[in-house]
Amino acid sequence: MFKMTFEARRQLGYRLMMTPALLLMAAFIVFPAFYAFSLSLTDDALLGFAAQESSFVGLRNFERLFGDPLFWNSLKVTLIFVIGSAVLGQFVLGFASALMLQRPVKYKSIFNAIICLPNAVPEMVVGFLWISMFASGEYGTLNRMVAWFGVDPQQWLYTFPLLSIIIVNTWRGIAFAMILLTSGLASIPKDIYEAARVDGATDNQIFWRITVPMMMPTIFLYMFISTVTTFAIFGLVYTLSRGGPANSTEILGIYIYNQSFTAFQLGYGAAVAVVSLVVSMVLGMIYVKALKVEV
Amino acid sequence: MSRINLSRSLPPLAAALFSMTLLVGCGWWGAPSDSKGSTDPMLQTQQKQPMLVIAEHRTARLQALYQLQPQLEQRLGIRLKIVEYPAPPQDYFTKLVTELRAGNAPDVFTVPRDLQVDDLAAAGYLANLTEDVRQWPGYAQLPELVKTLTRASFDEQVYVVPSIVAVEQLYYRHDLLTAAGISTAQPHSWTELLERSREIKQKMQQTPLLIPAGLTWGMGSYTEGFRYLLASFRQYQLLNHQQQYVLDDAAVLQSFAFYQTLVQQQLMPIKPLLNPEPWVIPKYEMFPKGQLLITTCGSWCKVFDWGPGSRNPIANIGEAVQTWKFPSADGGEPFALTSVVYAWAVNAKSRQQQLARKLVLALGETDVALAYAAKLGNVPARLDAKDHPDFIALGSLMQDHALLTQSRAVRTTVGSNAMMAGVAQATEALLTGRVDAAGAQQMLRDYVENVLGEAMVQPLASGHIHQPEQEAP
Numbered sequence: 001m002f003k004m005t006f007e008a009r010r011q012l013g014y015r016l017m018m019t020p021a022l023l024l025m026a027a028f029i030v031f032p033a034f035y036a037f038s039l040s041l042t043d044d045a046l047l048g049f050a051a052q053e054s055s056f057v058g059l060r061n062f063e064r065l066f067g068d069p070l071f072w073n074s075l076k077v078t079l080i081f082v083i084g085s086a087v088l089g090q091f092v093l094g095f096a097s098a099l100m101l102q103r104p105v106k107y108k109s110i111f112n113a114i115i116c117l118p119n120a121v122p123e124m125v126v127g128f129l130w131i132s133m134f135a136s137g138e139y140g141t142l143n144r145m146v147a148w149f150g151v152d153p154q155q156w157l158y159t160f161p162l163l164s165i166i167i168v169n170t171w172r173g174i175a176f177a178m179i180l181l182t183s184g185l186a187s188i189p190k191d192i193y194e195a196a197r198v199d200g201a202t203d204n205q206i207f208w209r210i211t212v213p214m215m216m217p218t219i220f221l222y223m224f225i226s227t228v229t230t231f232a233i234f235g236l237v238y239t240l241s242r243g244g245p246a247n248s249t250e251i252l253g254i255y256i257y258n259q260s261f262t263a264f265q266l267g268y269g270a271a272v273a274v275v276s277l278v279v280s281m282v283l284g285m286i287y288v289k290a291l292k293v294e295v
Numbered sequence: 296m297s298r299i300n301l302s303r304s305l306p307p308l309a310a311a312l313f314s315m316t317l318l319v320g321c322g323w324w325g326a327p328s329d330s331k332g333s334t335d336p337m338l339q340t341q342q343k344q345p346m347l348v349i350a351e352h353r354t355a356r357l358q359a360l361y362q363l364q365p366q367l368e369q370r371l372g373i374r375l376k377i378v379e380y381p382a383p384p385q386d387y388f389t390k391l392v393t394e395l396r397a398g399n400a401p402d403v404f405t406v407p408r409d410l411q412v413d414d415l416a417a418a419g420y421l422a423n424l425t426e427d428v429r430q431w432p433g434y435a436q437l438p439e440l441v442k443t444l445t446r447a448s449f450d451e452q453v454y455v456v457p458s459i460v461a462v463e464q465l466y467y468r469h470d471l472l473t474a475a476g477i478s479t480a481q482p483h484s485w486t487e488l489l490e491r492s493r494e495i496k497q498k499m500q501q502t503p504l505l506i507p508a509g510l511t512w513g514m515g516s517y518t519e520g521f522r523y524l525l526a527s528f529r530q531y532q533l534l535n536h537q538q539q540y541v542l543d544d545a546a547v548l549q550s551f552a553f554y555q556t557l558v559q560q561q562l563m564p565i566k567p568l569l570n571p572e573p574w575v576i577p578k579y580e581m582f583p584k585g586q587l588l589i590t591t592c593g594s595w596c597k598v599f600d601w602g603p604g605s606r607n608p609i610a611n612i613g614e615a616v617q618t619w620k621f622p623s624a625d626g627g628e629p630f631a632l633t634s635v636v637y638a639w640a641v642n643a644k645s646r647q648q649q650l651a652r653k654l655v656l657a658l659g660e661t662d663v664a665l666a667y668a669a670k671l672g673n674v675p676a677r678l679d680a681k682d683h684p685d686f687i688a689l690g691s692l693m694q695d696h697a698l699l700t701q702s703r704a705v706r707t708t709v710g711s712n713a714m715m716a717g718v719a720q721a722t723e724a725l726l727t728g729r730v731d732a733a734g735a736q737q738m739l740r741d742y743v744e745n746v747l748g749e750a751m752v753q754p755l756a757s758g759h760i761h762q763p764e765q766e767a768p
Contacts, residue, residue, distance in 0.1 A: 043748075045418075046392050046393065046396050046418070047392060047414035047415065047417070047418050047712055048414050048417045048418060048709045048710055048712075048747075049417045049418070049709060051396065051417070051418035051419070051420075052417070052418055052419045064745050070720075136570075136576070137580075155566070155570070157570070157571060158566060158569060158570055240571070241571050242511060242571045243510075244510060244511040244569060244570065244571050245511065245569030245570055245571070246509075246510070246569050246723060246726075246727050247510065247723075261389045261393070262385065262389065262513070262716070263712060263713065263716045263746070264392060264414075264712055265746060268746075
């Protein structure tokens with residue numbers, strides 16, 4: 001009779017426990033990705049004759065895509081949005097908050113709650129909330145605030161569209177950055193700091209030569225997660241600007257939606273989604289490689 | 296401390312849950328009391344009646360339907376389940392189309408604009424109603440133009456039953472132009488309209504004219520803007536005999552050139568048109584304040600946009616805001632434009648085809664149309680509506696109804712969505728100064744050809760787009 005060793009049983013147990021997660025990933029991530037790729041090779045549409053019977057068009061959608069200036073604009077806008085909000089905005093402010101809250105601060109829990117609140121609000125609600133903030137005319141919240149300093153009412157989402165959505169996404173994402181980076185800071189052994197102080201290191205030296213290098217794995221992990229999730233943002237920007245004015249905030253998510261559900265070209269929309277997936281995967285691989293950083 | 300023995304307590308717990316599920320599923324426990332075999336004969340009769348699901352959206356339309364629901368149910372011996380859809384036209388249409396594709400759309404719904412009929416019918420979503428309308432007395436009462444707009448261009452079959460139509464013209468501030476000593480006479484040509492606009496800008500220092508354009512206005516850039524300009528060429532047809540789009544024509548170029556002139560001479564509100572909701576500032580703020588003097592619009596504007604119940608009402612609107620017909624581009628008479636809006640259609644996959652067909656015909660009756668028209672500011676599609684005792688309740692809309700037999704329309708074919716998206720892109724490029732009129736025409740042609748394929752666009756006769764000899768207006 002076949003008898004399993006303890007190690008084999010343990011490995012089987014692990015695999016069985018992973019099965020539900022793997023099945024879900026296969027059903028909701030892997031299969032849709034392959035389906036999107038197969039769709040991108042057709043002229044499938046939600047309207048017209050192609051909706052009844054789509055035909056294989058080979059790489060025509062990709063050919064059209066790479067010749068479409070609106071796609072390149074969308075990719076550029078997405079990269080600026082990701083770098084501006086996730087890499088710079090959320091990281092810098094999140095790291096600063098994490099460092100600040102490491103020190104003994106009065107009412108620390110209140111500050112924590114204030115920073116974490118935006119993350120608890122659903123994406124669409126954040127969009128509507130900031131529409132009210134950015135509203136043009138004298139009744140917009142931000143316009144009322146700048147009026148105290150004698151500034152005329154502005155059309156914020158028209159004049160500074162990309163900056164506006166970067167600010168909103170930064171505001172929303174600080175909490176996640178702070179939580180993750182706080183856990184990273186907590187994992188640095190205290191005796192290293194004490195030894196550095198005994199050796200006469202300044203605060204500046206401690207920060208750049210101990211904190212930052214020791215935090216590198218956490219920083220890269222954060223960068224990886226936030227880059228990939230920001231790349232996939234849709235609802236927030238759709239609510240705020242719908243990609244306008246003049247495509248200035250048309251990130252890839254909006255572009256895919258517009259092609260698939262406003263122009264109703266599923267094949268072309270799927271082609272954009274496939275390219276977007278490839279870009280995300282490339283960025284992900286770069287981060288994964290960087291995560292193996294040695295300290 | 297007592298411990299729960301999971302291995303012992305799980306089986307009875309699971310058995311109890313399973314029994315409860317069975318009881319609830321069989322309706323023995325937890326079901327509302329009225330479903331346990333009511334003794335009320337009226338309720339029993341109602342429950343036996345078949346139910347049709349109907350999609351409706353926007354407050355005014357929903358109010359009209361809820362008001363009509365009892366009489367429709369009684370007339371047809373059915374129950375109506377009204378499903379409320381998102382209010383913005385684009386959101387409504389997107390939800391409807393995705394549900395139609397998924398096969399779970401309602402039995403009956405409306406098609407927002409006549410130019411969407413072709414695309415929906417070609418996709419196989421709409422039931423063919425040709426035989427039904429042939430036996431329906433109401434069809435004979437529709438103007439020929441409206442009848443044409445209910446048919447799909449590729450097979451000339453009827454797929455929708457019209458109830459109300461929009462009569463679209465130029466709306467202008469009669470009170471303010473008169474006060475400024477500017478003529479309010481009907482402009483007969485584009486040149487005359489442009490001269491009037493320049494005079495307004497010079498004398499009043501305000502924005503003279505709005506013709507919707509740009510990406511964020513979406514399909515409205517075509518339906519509420521570019522289409523009017525195309526319709527002003529009597530000889531131009533958007534489709535040739537092979538049902539291909541004719542986009543290299545001088546009429547298309549001159550229409551873009553008209554936009555270009557408006558942009559270059561700052562006769563149009565450009566910045567607001569690039570906003571996420573581009574209609575809000577010009578139509579709801581500038582026009583009521585007198586900062587915009589002329590705009591394209593339909594009969595609904597006097598009710599919804601600036602009427603007494605609107606957010607920005609214009610005092611004494613009947614006198615203050617008056618209409619001009621669209622001036623012609625080729626020396627013809629000025630004209631009003633008619634569109635079939637929110638025509639009723641039957642889901643091709645409805646399980647209750649016969650009842651659904653009866654329902655859409657009932658929705659095409661005059662009393663239903665009048666109830667909707669009065670709430671929406673549109674006019675009934677049928678000519679015999681004027682003999683109905685409630686017709687007088689339409690007020691000034693009665694004049695718009697009289698224009699039905701003289702108005703024009705622009706017919707499209709399958710792929711109108713691509714046409715509309717192409718116009719939105721091309722006019723946006725004009726607004727931002729990225730291209731000139733010829734560039735916009737090329738952009739539109741390229742886009743439509745890319746999306747629909749070369750076969751759907753008339754090939755260029757000389758290998759390049761037609762350049763008119765005369766200068767743009």
